[in-house]
Amino acid sequence: MRLVYVTLKYLAVCLWSMFVIAPFLWALSTSFKDFNSVTGGATYIPWVDFEPSLEGWRVLLRSPAQGGVNIVEPYFNSIFVTCSASLISIILGTLAAYALSRFTFKAGFVKNNDITFFFISQRIMPPIVLSIPFFIMLGKLGLLDSLMGLIVVYIVLLMPIAVWIMVDFFNKVPKEIDETALIDGCNPYQAFYKVVLPNSIPGLIVAGLFCMIFGWTDFFFAFILTFTEVQLLPVAIVALNSSITPWWSLSAAALVCVAPLIVVAFIVERYLSKGNLSGALK
Amino acid sequence: MSLKVSNLSLKPDAEFHLDDVSFEMSKGKIYTVIGRTLSGKTTLLKTIAGLIRPDSGEMSLDGANFGAVPVWKRQVAMVYQQFINYPHLTVYDNVAFPLKQRKLPMAEIDTRVMQALAQVGLQGFENRKIQALSGGQQQRVALARSLVKEASILLLDEPLVNLDYKLREQLREEFKNIFSAKASENAILIYSTTDPVEAMQLGGEIIVMDEGRILQQASAQEIYENPKTTKVAQITNDPAMNLFEGEIVDIHLVLSPTIRLELPPHLAALPRGRYTFGIRASGITLDSAGFPFQIELAEISGSETFLHLQHEQVHVVGLLDSVQNFDIGQTVTAGIDSSSLYAFDQSGNLVASPYGGTK
Numbered sequence: 001m002r003l004v005y006v007t008l009k010y011l012a013v014c015l016w017s018m019f020v021i022a023p024f025l026w027a028l029s030t031s032f033k034d035f036n037s038v039t040g041g042a043t044y045i046p047w048v049d050f051e052p053s054l055e056g057w058r059v060l061l062r063s064p065a066q067g068g069v070n071i072v073e074p075y076f077n078s079i080f081v082t083c084s085a086s087l088i089s090i091i092l093g094t095l096a097a098y099a100l101s102r103f104t105f106k107a108g109f110v111k112n113n114d115i116t117f118f119f120i121s122q123r124i125m126p127p128i129v130l131s132i133p134f135f136i137m138l139g140k141l142g143l144l145d146s147l148m149g150l151i152v153v154y155i156v157l158l159m160p161i162a163v164w165i166m167v168d169f170f171n172k173v174p175k176e177i178d179e180t181a182l183i184d185g186c187n188p189y190q191a192f193y194k195v196v197l198p199n200s201i202p203g204l205i206v207a208g209l210f211c212m213i214f215g216w217t218d219f220f221f222a223f224i225l226t227f228t229e230v231q232l233l234p235v236a237i238v239a240l241n242s243s244i245t246p247w248w249s250l251s252a253a254a255l256v257c258v259a260p261l262i263v264v265a266f267i268v269e270r271y272l273s274k275g276n277l278s279g280a281l282k
Numbered sequence: 283m284s285l286k287v288s289n290l291s292l293k294p295d296a297e298f299h300l301d302d303v304s305f306e307m308s309k310g311k312i313y314t315v316i317g318r319t320l321s322g323k324t325t326l327l328k329t330i331a332g333l334i335r336p337d338s339g340e341m342s343l344d345g346a347n348f349g350a351v352p353v354w355k356r357q358v359a360m361v362y363q364q365f366i367n368y369p370h371l372t373v374y375d376n377v378a379f380p381l382k383q384r385k386l387p388m389a390e391i392d393t394r395v396m397q398a399l400a401q402v403g404l405q406g407f408e409n410r411k412i413q414a415l416s417g418g419q420q421q422r423v424a425l426a427r428s429l430v431k432e433a434s435i436l437l438l439d440e441p442l443v444n445l446d447y448k449l450r451e452q453l454r455e456e457f458k459n460i461f462s463a464k465a466s467e468n469a470i471l472i473y474s475t476t477d478p479v480e481a482m483q484l485g486g487e488i489i490v491m492d493e494g495r496i497l498q499q500a501s502a503q504e505i506y507e508n509p510k511t512t513k514v515a516q517i518t519n520d521p522a523m524n525l526f527e528g529e530i531v532d533i534h535l536v537l538s539p540t541i542r543l544e545l546p547p548h549l550a551a552l553p554r555g556r557y558t559f560g561i562r563a564s565g566i567t568l569d570s571a572g573f574p575f576q577i578e579l580a581e582i583s584g585s586e587t588f589l590h591l592q593h594e595q596v597h598v599v600g601l602l603d604s605v606q607n608f609d610i611g612q613t614v615t616a617g618i619d620s621s622s623l624y625a626f627d628q629s630g631n632l633v634a635s636p637y638g639g640t641k
Contacts, residue, residue: 185383
């Protein structure tokens with residue numbers, strides 16, 4: 001019975017792994033194909049099924065004048081915008097979440113939960129509704145088609161995620177830990193950064209990860225709010241498309257695009273399982 | 283050194299959490315605050331710690347206004363009923379935390395931390411993570427952290443309540459010795475509990491609280507012998523003191539149409555009339571010359587048996603010093619030791635006690 005259970009468990013893990021890994025393998029394989037290899041029927045193994053070509057990758061580095069789409073600058077733009085917006089969102093969101101978790105706010109019928117919902121309600125609105133005011137506001141501030149403008153917009157979009165995740169996390173951190181820190185000689189700010197924050201690392205990582213994913217993968221605002229000066233990676237990738245869909249370049253671009261998130265996920269994974277609150281309150 | 287609390291009140295919503303609380307505490311003594319859940323014990327301790335700001339009232343330590351001092355500057359330490367520690371720090375760093383906050387020299391921190399760990403029996407655990415400790419050990423760490431601070435006021439909010447029975451018994455004894463040593467260092471120890479046994483064992487002075495009010499403050503012996511009201515009698519006894527209505531008629535005490543007792547000498551001087559009578563479970567025993575009672579429930583607790591008995595309108599809990607099995611609904615004869623009876627007037631105030639206390 002146990003053998004059957006173990007076999008089924010490993011089978012399920014293998015199936016799931018295939019489900020996750022197969023698209024990457026498919027994209028990797030396609031990125032080394034050319035027009036003929038892509039349109040000539042299903043092929044999988046380079047040198048056996050098809051002759052590998054680096055054309056798909058070269059296009060990503062060539063300038064538009066040479067018929068390519070240079071993604072190096074958009075790539076670093078995306079990294080800069082995503083990291084900056086995520087970091088600021090996490091800092092502001094964490095402070096807001098801590099206040100919402102620990103202090104009672106009341107203005108008429110509006111209480112803490114309503115304020116938290118107000119934050120997350122920003123994410124419920126369809127992006128198109130937000131795009132027009134964003135466009136007008138950035139225009140008036142002279143921030144259209146600039147990295148700074150995109151960072152400001154992304155902070156507005158990402159901070160609700162940080163607040164939402166961190167409020168929930170702080171609610172699970174016993175209030176008595178803060179109180180103990182105060183009794184042990186910390187002022188409220190010290191209690192926050194010396195005690196509460198170190199015990200909230202898993203929450204910060206989850207919030208940071210979500211912010212980075214949402215920021216990194218956004219196409220809509222990056223497309224609407226930029227023209228010629230600044231370009232982010234998702235917009236640059238779309239620019240690859242022409243009358244003939246270049247699957248090989250798109251696959252290479254997709255891999256390049258997803259790589260940072262995979263690296264980040266691998267780095268933070270151990271912290272997610274390591275830091276927990278057991279022992280704070282039993 | 284003395285802590286003086288005057289007219290503390292806190293009413294955050296419809297009900298008082300603290301209702302005109304006043305008391306004075308002296309250094310070198312242990313004070314036990316006893317009360318049921320939500321009686322205001324934790325609120326009182328947190329108010330003394332500075333974590334809760336009262337609506338009104340004053341606190342002074344050695345004559346200086348204590349209420350105006352921010353919590354992180356107060357010379358207080360606190361142990362919670364939950365085992366509150368810093369999970370990201372080792373045992374050593376947990377205990378050293380308040381000293382590092384004060385920026386004491388490392389050598390002094392090291393000496394004091396090792397002393398505190400030795401005091402609570404945690405030598406050799408310095409480098410362990412909090413998560414790797416048992417519940418009892420975690421609470422020892424919390425206690426060590428509160429001791430290392432050498433605070434003027436040590437607040438202990440039901441520190442043993444979340445431990446299992448065996449460990450509670452063991453730590454109760456150990457903690458009592460630690461507290462006595464601490465009290466001799468001229469600190470004020472305030473220990474809150476719901477457990478009358480714990481309160482009596484710790485000795486010292488007892489403050490009985492209910493619904494945010496102090497019902498009585500006196501020595502453990504005085505509270506035991508002369509509980510001021512029926513509420514105090516119930517809160518400070520486990521099981522709660524049996525209370526039933528009755529009447530003194532001539533030389534008899536009538537508890538029900540069929541339960542008539544000889545009037546004991548300590549009640550003889552009371553004016554004839556109706557009273558609430560109280561008796562501890564130990565005053566109800568199985569006695570063939572007693573009255574027929576129906577067993578409603580028989581609870582075995584350790585080496586004792588608690589019997590919940592009913593006869594007409596009289597409901598009592600009796601205590602047997604042995605383990606016995608009874609059937610629910612079974613009829614037994616039980617005696618009421620009239621010499622152990624307390625008498626309370628119709629307002630619930632003590633008017634006669636077997637130990638001689640009166641209103």
